[in-house]
Amino acid sequence: MAGLTENHPARRIDTARSMLLDRYGLDEAFLQNVAGSALGKWGDFADIYLQSRASESWRIESGRIKAGAFGIDLGYGMRVLRGAEASFASSQRIDRASMQKTGRLLTEGYGNAPAVQPVPAVTQDGPFREDLYGIADPLLSWSTDRKTALLRSIDALARSLDPRVVSVNANVHASHETVWLTRHDGFSSGDVRPLIKVAVMVTVLSNGRREVAGSGFGGRAGYEVLSEEAIEGLVRKVVSSALTKLEGQPAPAGPMTVVIGAGWNGVLLHEAVGHGLEGDFNQRGSSAFSGRIGERIAAPGVTILDDGTVPGGRGSLNIDDEGVGSQRTVLVEDGILRGYMHDLLSARQMGCAPTGNGRRQSYASTPLPRMTNTYMEAGTLEPGEIISSVSHGIYVDNLSGGQVDVTSGRFVFEASEAFLIENGRLGAPIAGATILGNGPDTLKQISMIGNDRMLDGGIGVCSKSGQTLPVGVGQPTLRVDGLIVGGKGS
Incomplete structure (x- = not known):
């Protein structure tokens, strides 16, 4: 992949193949064979969808880091269609034996069904296009200390803007998802999908009246979008909104x-x-x-x-x-x-x-x-x-x-x-x-x-x-x- 930009499709596809096929001893020919087997005499369309998703979240309430979580979700789903009728199964176990068994199970109940004409292949014609987002893993880009320091800075800034701010809740959430999709019609490719979000909610209190406002930002990117300038603008906006609501x-x-x-x-x-x-x-x-x-x-x-x-x-x-x-x-x-x-x-x-x-x-x-x-x-x-x-x-x-x-x-x-x-x-x-x-x-x-x-x-x-x-x-x-x-x- 030397010389390719991060947003070049070949880099994305090679990364997805490495993460979900190579790692589990799979290859595209094997997946095509399983999809064809699942199709059997019953179906007119079959696909296999593999996914690995790592995610993390951190949250601050009342000046304290209240929660930090990390999780991984991994598995595959296999689907067979005949007209509008669908047969579907999924598993958290990714290996050849499991996938072959799933393919047999999806079609064996229809082994005597008459053969059908498969639907035409779904083509992907069109001009070359750079990917819409990079493939870097946001979970690895910042240390835990830096993430929690960001939350503490949000809390401190919001409280410093006005004494009527009595509560600040903020959280950051990031995920890195890799998918691979193989269809019976010959299509086989993958995607790598980063996602980031920061959200801030403040409560203000004046003369017994309490109001709440919140907002956030993010997108398919990494922690680099959470710049100091962007975070300050978000916090000021949320505090201003909450104070305005006090006058409603x-x-x-x-x-x-x-x-x-x-x-x-x-x-x-x-x-x-x-x-x-x-x-x-x-x-x-x-x-x-x-x-x-x-x-x-x-x-x-x-x-x-x-x-x-x-x-x-x-x-x-x-x-x-x-x-x-x-x-x-x-x-x-x-x-x-x-x-x-x-x-x-x-x-x-x-x-x-x-x-x-x-x-x-x-x-x-x-x-x-x-x-x-x-x-x-x-x-x-x-x-x-x-x-x-x-x-x-x-x-x-x-x-x-x-x-x-x-x-x-x-x-x-x-x-x-x-x-x-x-x-x-x-x-x-x-x-x-x-x-x-x-x-x-x-x-x-x-x-x-x-x-x-x-x-x-x-x-x-x-x-x-x-x-x-x-x-x-x-x-x-x-x-x-x-x-x-x-x-x-x-």
Whole structure:
């Protein structure tokens, strides 16, 4: 691998092969043979997914290091498909005998089933692309003393900024995941996936009133992204947010214009729209967007993408967990629904190409169509111009606690940081506001789109069918008319 950059695919593939094949006495020819054996006369598709994941976390509370943990998860999953029917098994034991036995078990119950025509190979054509992230192991880059010193510095800085800070919780989490995927159709490759996150939460107290604020950042990188400057900016932001909430007055209630700030607030799109555009929900007809390709589902100017190719993005992947290369998939273009996110199974069921969205939490899980980095593209307006257009409404700086019903599209979010807008100007902070709406309706209620599209800082996680995965979200500043705001004010 001499002379290759860290982000050259050959370095990544060779590293994954060494970690998961060479180490356990395996080779690609053997895996291909096992996949073919598992296919038997019953299946039309088979794959083997090997994974090793090392992770660590450190946490500080009230000035003390409260927890430090390290773990390794290792194993493989083997899957056989026949149409929409699946047979799956997993094991923590990686060796030839175990894998051969698993392959036999998956197919032996169907030994007399008629042979079927295998599905076509999933090709990976396209121009050469450098990897989206490096392969260095973040767990090895810093000493334990340096990691705990970082947490202590966060605690000390937050408390020094204001005497009303009464509690500081902070944690860092890092993982290094190596995967290898072999399919019966001849595909065989691997990926090496670093991930880092730091999160800070502070509690402030004044005149008996207690408020909490938190934030963080990270991505597919190592501890090097936790620079002193970045950490200081994070801590100052969190303390400022908590102190602002101390001044919050009761939120108004009723339908009104809501301006939603850029970046992390794309979590609203993720929950209210993104899940409804995943292929499995639409194949079953259970999404509010099922059967609507080519229809207008959003206001003009609304373009939404799922993009697994963002360099270093939290949800980015060089290849997904079925071996399909990550893509930049246009879901909604200028308000028109253009497509869904697919894994191999939903793609074959709906007669279209996979989009690189087949993801699984671990080797013990089956793949599902899942988001990567999902965001709305920028418009042309300055954020200040959008705020000045509102005579009465609220500005939401931070959303949290979202829930959505995929079938109906209904959602509810807590506006954890929000301000009144009066006569085109930001006013007093408000507390206790919730945002209620319907995803399909909300897309059509967007009346202004800012030029400030941002992705979140790299802290998002998404749960579906019991599987939790890292994701990215993003959006520009948006004006949405007629959203329902729940609050205690008038």
